[in-house]
Amino acid sequence: MMRKTTVLLVALIALLAPAATALAAVSSTELIENSRAYDGTVIEFQGEAIGDVMVRGESGWVNLHDGDNAIGIWAPASELRKIKTAGDYNSIGDRVLVEGRFYMACPTHDGEFDIHAERLTVVEAGARVTHPVEPGKLIAAAVLAPVALALFLFERYRRRHNVGGS
Numbered sequence: 001m002m003r004k005t006t007v008l009l010v011a012l013i014a015l016l017a018p019a020a021t022a023l024a025a026v027s028s029t030e031l032i033e034n035s036r037a038y039d040g041t042v043i044e045f046q047g048e049a050i051g052d053v054m055v056r057g058e059s060g061w062v063n064l065h066d067g068d069n070a071i072g073i074w075a076p077a078s079e080l081r082k083i084k085t086a087g088d089y090n091s092i093g094d095r096v097l098v099e100g101r102f103y104m105a106c107p108t109h110d111g112e113f114d115i116h117a118e119r120l121t122v123v124e125a126g127a128r129v130t131h132p133v134e135p136g137k138l139i140a141a142a143v144l145a146p147v148a149l150a151l152f153l154f155e156r157y158r159r160r161h162n163v164g165g166s
Contacts, residue, residue, distance in 0.1 A: 023042065023043060023044040023099060024044065025043075025044040025045065025046050025097070026038065026043045026044065026045055026102075027066055027068065028045070028047070028065075028066045028068050028069035028070070028071055029068050029069065031043075031045070031071065031102060032069065032113075035102075035104040035113070036104060038102045038104070039102065039103065039104040039105075040101065040102070040103065041101070041102060042099065042100065042101050042102075042118075043099070043100070043101075043102050043115070044097060044098065044099050045064060045066070045071065045073075045097075045098050045100075045102075045115055046064070046066060046095065046096065046097045046098070046123070047064030047065045047066035047067070047070070047071070047095070047096065048064065048065050048066075048087050048092065048093040048094070048095055048096070048126075049062050049063070049064060049083045049085070049086045049087060049093035049094045049095075049096050049126070050063050050064070050065045050070060050086060050087040050088070050093050051063050051086055051087075051088070052086060053080050053083050053086055055077045055080055055081075057077070058076065058077055059074060059075065059076055059077055060074075060075065060077055060080045061073065061074055061075075062075070062080055062083060062086070062096075064096055064098065065087070071113065071114065071115060072112060072113070072114040072115070073096075073098055073100070073114065073115050073117050073120075074106075074108075074109065074114055074115070074116045074117065075098070075100070075116070075117035075120055076117075079117060079119065079120040080120065082096075082120055082121075082122050083096060083120075083122060084122070084125065084126065085125065085126025085127070086126070087126065089129075089131075090128060090129055090131075091126055091127065091128055091129060092126050092127050092129055093126045094122045094124065094125055094126040095122070095123050095124035095126075096120060096121065096122055096123065097120070097121045097123050098115060098117040098119065098120050098121075099117065099118055099119045100115045100116045100117035100118050100119070101115065101116045101118070102114075102115050103115070103116065
């Protein structure tokens, strides 16, 4: 009986241990609104890599945008090199999951609101974005450009020849 209880207890602990150590992903809004509560704790944060990945020696920066806000991520250069596409007008950036220590006012980076990532995982690769021209806008431009040119030339002629003015 004692052996069965011990085995069951060990099995229960083994099943619950990963759940107890797993981190819950935190949103940027949650971090901003409750920054004091999260300050100095290890968290998970997920977002689109945007802007530039800025490697500075052994470490560097990337901004992750979760749909609401962007947060600066300080990480080892080896981790940052996993990011292949950063979001801009022509691209959707890699979706990245970071695990790291959150700082409301980072002592290393002059009080920056940031996360020092220990691990970075690309969960979805970025992609190029095309921006097709809408036919209606093209037609409007083709019609309005000559009208604008005609008005400009008429006004220029009117001013030079003092037509209809004082």
